Amino acid sequence: MSVRKLVRKVGFGVGLGALLMAGAALGHAATHPDDLSLSPVTVNPVPAAPSSSEFPDAAMSRNDQGDITVLRLDGIITPGAERNFVDALRALPARRPLVIELSSPGGFTAAGYRMIDAVLAERQGGRPVATRVRDGDSCESMCVGLYLAGYPRYAAPRAEFMVHAPRMAENGRMTIRSIQMMVDRLVSLGASPAWIQRVTAEGGFSGARDYRETADRLSADGANIVTDLLR
Incomplete structure (x- = not known):
């Protein structure tokens, strides 16, 4: 499907090591009325995670196609990537239709949450x-939340998506609070609570596994992650 057709519709209408929690309190997670119970997580102490400066910023490119802009983010979501992304949004003419193309293993949740908020503000x-x-691309960890911030949400049938439990940047540990915050955020952005519960039941937010599905499988499962499959 061409970019023009995509935006015509818009106008009417362990990965990186985990979701690195660089400041869980910065995500404005909306609580969903459904009670998503999560079992307590016991984690052995691990070495402190590297600082954000040790990760390369995701590459950002802008491609103007007529009256439509495509912003492509390729790589790790870092504070630097966040700044570049927000600057790119601010540089666009007001109300100009936008397609955000993603290929990312995830990154720092504080930066990712702010990028999500920036997209929602634009909408x-x-x-x-x-x-x-x-x-051939994948959207993992924090990238899934950023992907959910747009609408419609397009993906090739074999594009891969991954969610898992977030870890704190300072010490690599998981907390029930950070997991619930991330789960609530995904639901507030549109992910199906029934799908979230299924992922939880299969250990997808336990820290024991990365939960992966292709776009066509997500669509068949009623996850409401992908709204439109590309053909």
Whole structure:
């Protein structure tokens, strides 16, 4: 499907090591009325996670196609990537339709949550914003939340998505609070509570595994992650 067709519709309408918690309190997670019970997580102490400066910022590119812009983010979500992303959004003409193309193993949740908020603010201000993951690309960890911030959400059938339990940047540990915050955030952005419960039951937020599904499988499962499969 061409970018023009994508945005015409918009106008009417362990990965990186984990989701690194660089400041859990910065995510404005909306609590969903459904009670998603999570069993306590016991984690052995691990070495402190590297600082954000040890990760390369995701590459950012802008491609203007007529009256539509495609912003592609390729790589790790870091504070530097966040700054570049927000600057790119601010540089766009008001209400210009936008497609955000993602290929990322995830990154720092504080930066990711702010990027999500920036996308939501653009949409609330009247800008059509779609997200897309191409064939051969993957959207993992924090990237899934950023992908959910757009609408519609396009993906190639074999594009891969991954969610898992977040870890604290300072010490590599998981907390029930950070897991619940991330789960609530995914649901507030549109992920199906029934799918979240299924992932939880299969250990996807336990810290024991990375939960992966292709876009076509997510669509079949009613996850409401991918809204439109690319053909």
